[in-house]
Amino acid sequence: MSPTAPAAKIPVASPGRRIALLGNPNTGKTTIFNALCGVRAKTSNFPGTTTSIRIGHVDIDGERIDAVDLPGVYDTRLDAPEARIAREVLSGEQAPPPAATVVIVDACNLTRNLVLVGELLAYPGPVIVAVNMVDLAARRGVMVDTAALAARIGAAVVPTVARTGEGLLELRKAISHALSASPTVPRPTAPPLGATPETLTTWAEAIVADVVTQTAGGSEVDTATERVDRFLTHPLSGMLCFVAVMGMLFWTLFTLATIPMDLIEATLAGLGDLARGQLPAGPIRDLISDGIVGGIAGTVVFLPQICLLFFLISLLEDTGYLARAAFVMDRVLHRFGLPGHAFVPLLTSHACALPGIMSTKLIPDRRDRLATILVAPFMSCSARLPVYVLLTSLIFQDRPGMAAVVFTGCYVLGATAALVSAVIFGRTMLKGSARPMVLELPSYKVPSLRNAVLTAKDQGVAFLRTAGTVIVAICIVMWWLSAYPSIEPGADVVALRAQAAAPGLTAEEAEALSMEADTRETREAQAASFAGQMGRIAEPVFRPLGFDWQLTVGVLTSFLAREVFVSTLSVLVGNGDAADVDEGVIARIRTMPRSDGTPVFTPATSAAALVFFVLAMQCLPTLAVTRRESGGLKYPLIQLGYMSGVAYVAAFVVRQGLLVAGFS
Amino acid sequence: MRPVAGSLLMPRSNVWRVNVIDDATAVVPLSTLQTGAEASLHRTELDADTRSLLRSLGLIDASHLRVCKNGEPFIIQVRTTRIGLTGAVAGRIFVVANGAPKSNGFHEPDRAGG
Numbered sequence A: 001m002s003p004t005a006p007a008a009k010i011p012v013a014s015p016g017r018r019i020a021l022l023g024n025p026n027t028g029k030t031t032i033f034n035a036l037c038g039v040r041a042k043t044s045n046f047p048g049t050t051t052s053i054r055i056g057h058v059d060i061d062g063e064r065i066d067a068v069d070l071p072g073v074y075d076t077r078l079d080a081p082e083a084r085i086a087r088e089v090l091s092g093e094q095a096p097p098p099a100a101t102v103v104i105v106d107a108c109n110l111t112r113n114l115v116l117v118g119e120l121l122a123y124p125g126p127v128i129v130a131v132n133m134v135d136l137a138a139r140r141g142v143m144v145d146t147a148a149l150a151a152r153i154g155a156a157v158v159p160t161v162a163r164t165g166e167g168l169l170e171l172r173k174a175i176s177h178a179l180s181a182s183p184t185v186p187r188p189t190a191p192p193l194g195a196t197p198e199t200l201t202t203w204a205e206a207i208v209a210d211v212v213t214q215t216a217g218g219s220e221v222d223t224a225t226e227r228v229d230r231f232l233t234h235p236l237s238g239m240l241c242f243v244a245v246m247g248m249l250f251w252t253l254f255t256l257a258t259i260p261m262d263l264i265e266a267t268l269a270g271l272g273d274l275a276r277g278q279l280p281a282g283p284i285r286d287l288i289s290d291g292i293v294g295g296i297a298g299t300v301v302f303l304p305q306i307c308l309l310f311f312l313i314s315l316l317e318d319t320g321y322l323a324r325a326a327f328v329m330d331r332v333l334h335r336f337g338l339p340g341h342a343f344v345p346l347l348t349s350h351a352c353a354l355p356g357i358m359s360t361k362l363i364p365d366r367r368d369r370l371a372t373i374l375v376a377p378f379m380s381c382s383a384r385l386p387v388y389v390l391l392t393s394l395i396f397q398d399r400p401g402m403a404a405v406v407f408t409g410c411y412v413l414g415a416t417a418a419l420v421s422a423v424i425f426g427r428t429m430l431k432g433s434a435r436p437m438v439l440e441l442p443s444y445k446v447p448s449l450r451n452a453v454l455t456a457k458d459q460g461v462a463f464l465r466t467a468g469t470v471i472v473a474i475c476i477v478m479w480w481l482s483a484y485p486s487i488e489p490g491a492d493v494v495a496l497r498a499q500a501a502a503p504g505l506t507a508e509e510a511e512a513l514s515m516e517a518d519t520r521e522t523r524e525a526q527a528a529s530f531a532g533q534m535g536r537i538a539e540p541v542f543r544p545l546g547f548d549w550q551l552t553v554g555v556l557t558s559f560l561a562r563e564v565f566v567s568t569l570s571v572l573v574g575n576g577d578a579a580d581v582d583e584g585v586i587a588r589i590r591t592m593p594r595s596d597g598t599p600v601f602t603p604a605t606s607a608a609a610l611v612f613f614v615l616a617m618q619c620l621p622t623l624a625v626t627r628r629e630s631g632g633l634k635y636p637l638i639q640l641g642y643m644s645g646v647a648y649v650a651a652f653v654v655r656q657g658l659l660v661a662g663f664s
Numbered sequence B: 001m002r003p004v005a006g007s008l009l010m011p012r013s014n015v016w017r018v019n020v021i022d023d024a025t026a027v028v029p030l031s032t033l034q035t036g037a038e039a040s041l042h043r044t045e046l047d048a049d050t051r052s053l054l055r056s057l058g059l060i061d062a063s064h065l066r067v068c069k070n071g072e073p074f075i076i077q078v079r080t081t082r083i084g085l086t087g088a089v090a091g092r093i094f095v096v097a098n099g100a101p102k103s104n105g106f107h108e109p110d111r112a113g114g
Helices: A029-040 A081-091 A107-120 A134-139 A146-153 A168-179 A197-211 A223-232 A237-278 A283-300 A303-319 A321-336 A340-348 A353-362 A366-378 A382-395 A400-427 A449-483 A491-501 A507-528 A530-545 A549-557 A564-572 A583-590 A603-615 A620-630 A634-660 B014-024 B048-056
Strands: A009-011 A018-023 A042-045 A052-060 A063-069 A100-106 A127-132 A142-144 A156-160 A184-186 A212-214 A438-440 B027-029 B038-044 B064-069 B074-078 B081-085 B093-097
Touching (some): A018 A107, A029 A449, A107 A197, A134 A142, A146 A156, A223 A321, A223 B064, A237 A321, A340 A353, A340 A366, A353 A620, A366 A634, A382 A400, A400 A603, A449 A530, A491 A507, A530 A603
Antiparallel strands (some): A042 A052, A052 A063, A142 A212, B038 B064, B038 B093
8 A cells, every 4th residue: 555645634636537436345336336427337357457447437517537446345455456456546556546536335334334434534635435325224223424424534425325326416516526626635533544454443433433323223133134144054045045046047047048149140140141142252251251250150149148147146246145155155165175156157157168257256366266267167068068969979879868877977077177176276376275265244135237237238348348359360260270271172072063953853863962062062171171181280199089180170170169069070971061960960970980991989989079078178269268357378378288188188098998998 | 553542541562461361261262152142352363364354344353243153154243244254264263252351452463363
């Protein structure tokens, strides 16, 4: 901390027209920020950190003032990213200090909140205190004399009820007055610079004793909250509630997100077709219709899951339930070096690792957050589903029961790998176990729909602006590798097309010949493409796993997204580029030959491929999001190297084990 | 750490405080208290980050606290703040059960920390 001003006379900072909003967590700060700034606020990572701050604009007397919504902090001197950011912003280390600071305090919990106010009075610039939730406090018999409070601390004090908008007009006026105030403000009773929590608490308690009255019948003991807490954190009822709440959350996520996802895919597919129909044939047309539109589709399709997840998490967080749920899961996850908060990212990753990794923002400690980010992609996401369907069907022909068991085993294997890896990371590069859990248990509240919508919007925009651009670029590069160099159709294709055009054939026969020609052409193009060539080059690396060049191409192309593996194999066996796998395609893939004529998918090779896909980091978009959330390239590279290594070794062991056991 | 305002009237020696507490033999781990029990913080044996977090949540030296729930998690109330702790953390917080002499309100941060 580096405030340099004496406590008695606070020089106002240089006239940068920017205000900062600060407060303890769960004080309604975000609701007040949203009410002041509307929907135009943007979320971005604070420079050099992975902690988000929100920046918006508020119109004060016709002037556009920047407003910075700082992360919730209890104490600006803590050794935590949120506190460091608050210190840097308030003391003007990275930019001119704010012209005024609005501190939002909880009227029901005034002593602890005033400790933060006491700290802030040592910083330059005027301070405005919004005493929020005065309605809730009044219901509990707590009455705050805001005029007396203002006189005691030498700062403007405004009572507010952010949820209903009460007091926000007065808050704007107070901000306006603070911005036009004289350059020095006397604060005779401010705590000394660098005061300890004990000093600040004594100061706050003295003020509270003077300005707060507790009516008869009011009590600090909230028996209803205590009863609910006991129920929600009980080993049995707490776990049952957790399962029910999470079940509902993910059911909603899976059910509702698929509707806009299907719509997005259909719309962009239509756009691609439109471009293909309107533009002259050639590389520009292919780039636009397949590369760019395909790349945008590959990015935007994640948006519904991301927005819906953050909408639901925001609602849950607002109710106060998440803090209780974190304790329920801490009992399980702490043994593996993960915090209780990690349950949301890990569960979400079963839908998709992208929103899962983005939701690690919930985890307060950086070490815990990184550990969760690194292991989250082991969870079997929905993109693995078609791969599991295909490979289990290949291994267990006519034995659907066994296929189902192994299918479930894939999920168990992924989750086990995640937890074991968390232990390994905790003993190596992220030494230490998860931080012991200490959390404020906020009051239960009705969640704010407006906050949830704005959170969802902010996270969606942040995803598109950062990771989204990288993902589009990756998609275009992968498309180019799979499509180029383009080759002329082979003699067999030309001959088939000539046969199809010959007179005397029925329409069905002509169409069948034509389809066969298309299939061969696609297959030959795939084999000659850069991806195909890379598959041949990389084949020796994957040979110990039983993979031939075709399977290797499948592995390489599926770096874009795992489900591409299925469509690649589908192409290679002559099913066009359809991703749907019916019995006919599975039968053809099962008999797909190697160059020497032997089948590729023997039981041992299929099992090795299955284990490889359960454990491998076959998803470049996930790496892009890891880079964004971890703040650099180090962790995505570790994630890629570690997961690929584990997948390779496990697949090798499984194949060799099966070969030794007598399977082919 | 600076002493609190007004603490000049109180003895400055930690030894004084420790002696009084030890004589009273009432210092117990927080985790041993039952639901509804009240106590005052004596000291913590936690890492610096956790200690700082607890202090920022209001659990400072001699803070009065009430046990809302014993077990896992262990829930306490300090003034109007409800704090959830894992049982392990509660086992490393030492308190003077209600009725025993209270601490004097200032201390060395690395000893009393909380």
